Amino acid sequence: MNPLTALLALAAAAVASATTYCGDSTLTLTPYNPGTKGIFPVSSVLVSGAKEAILINAQFGKSQAQDVVNLVRASGKTLTTIYVSHGDPDYYFGLDTIHAAFPDASILATAPVIAHIKETVATKLTTWNPILGADAPNATIMPTLLTDKELKLEGHSLEIRGPADRSFVWIPDVKAVVDGVLMVNNIHAFMADAQTPESRVEWLRALEEIQALKPTTIVPGHALPGAVADIDAPAFTAKYIRDFEAETPKAVNSTALIAAMKRLYPDAGSETSLDIGAKVAKGEMKW
Template sequence: MKLNKLFVAASLLMTASQFSSAAALKLEIYNPGNNSIFPVSSEIISGENEVVLIDAQFQNNDAEALVNKIKQLNKKLTTIYISHSDPDYYFGLETLTKAFPDAKVIASPATVNAIKANKDGKLAYWSGILKEQAPASLIVPEALEGNSFSIEGKPIIIQGINGEDPARTFVWIPDLKAVVGGVIVSDNIHVWIADTQTSASRQYWKNTLASIKQLDPKIIVPGHFTGKSALDIASVNFTLQYLNDFEDTAANSRNAAETIQKMTHKYPQLEDVSSLELSAKVIKGEMTWPQ
């Protein structure tokens, strides 16, 4: 999860990127960028008659933007898949399920369990910050059976659901040769590391990035990004390099402040320094997370 200290009213819709395959699937990306607290990506995958959605946004207004974009397609939304348990991936479900009550809402078993365990605390914390942009109540997805679902007979595969860290997976769309990176892949921002507090968990993360490369995807959608992402392997390489640099820097720094200073010097162009600040404090043992 990425933290941002400043709430910016989301009034503009970032221009979406769109891709299609010979099999007629289309992928459209919605990311509100700096107009919202979290520049989190949602993906609308459409076939001839059906639509599926990956991730539901954080703020009500961004979920409404998704509703409007889906309705403009004049196709049936069959499935909403939530890729991770952080609230920026699923808080928008209330808005979406009101607009599309027949859509099935699913997530991996590990994600469902994590949402159930943390949702009340997350809503209590964020309601005061989001105010009218917060959901009144939270929707818990149903647990996905197996490791895939489909749109018009074409598979959408959850990679890593039975792997080393089943709470941190990514989505593979074979027909598009596309990876939806979710929490695994970031671009143009400081990477959120506070949730991977052991070297083993960060190694699992690196292993997952390597497995993305092995698929040789044509499209890679980072779960969080600002500005324009190339939507290719560069975001995977960036995330891996950042992880390695952060680990090396933290290991050779006396405290979080030194870690932050060195990392901002190494990556002066990246946004969301607040994620670096909190991650450094957690990894250096100066702060407990989650609180």
């Protein structure tokens, strides 16, 4: 089996919706998403050049991170960099496993992401370790500071755009957006991270920025297979934010808000995100 065939076979085994996107002949995007195998269907993306590769986001559970390790190994590329785009644990808990496999790869994040991880990691470990069980990280790997607004891969620019704590990666040579936490697709958005009107306005502006780039490929940060095309993820997410804002003041409690959002999005996955977001929005939970 040649390396490309092996890579595609492994990606398909990891998640049914995995797709390899090729822009020019020297740059390839291979996403991994655990789908329903994971607590959160979070996307990691391997961006590969001729000989080297960059990984965007590191997964949540240890077993999903190991799938990513296998994906990188099957690619035959040298992993130079791991970029962590957001400070929630489904973006960095898997660093422990991936760093053990590729100790020479730089692990980078923006200053706000590093600060968020440092401020919240103890609480996140207390919350999630009992739930993850054997999938919990053995250690927490802290990213180092990204001092530029781009990553370089064999002459290609991977631009870091959007809010510094919720960035996305724009790859102009292939007109691709690799999302962090800004976009969802056919799942409930995690509204607990946007508790103020100002944060939601910033979120909507970032989605507008993505749409203005006119990408031909989008890998949403969280998604399940099916429903709408990934290219529609910015519009789907923007509508969800506005619907959540409209329904929150109408609902007497989180139960009513959850019911309202399920009526609007009956096929959306990740009900955990909706449950937490609704409780936070109605003042029943701190986040």
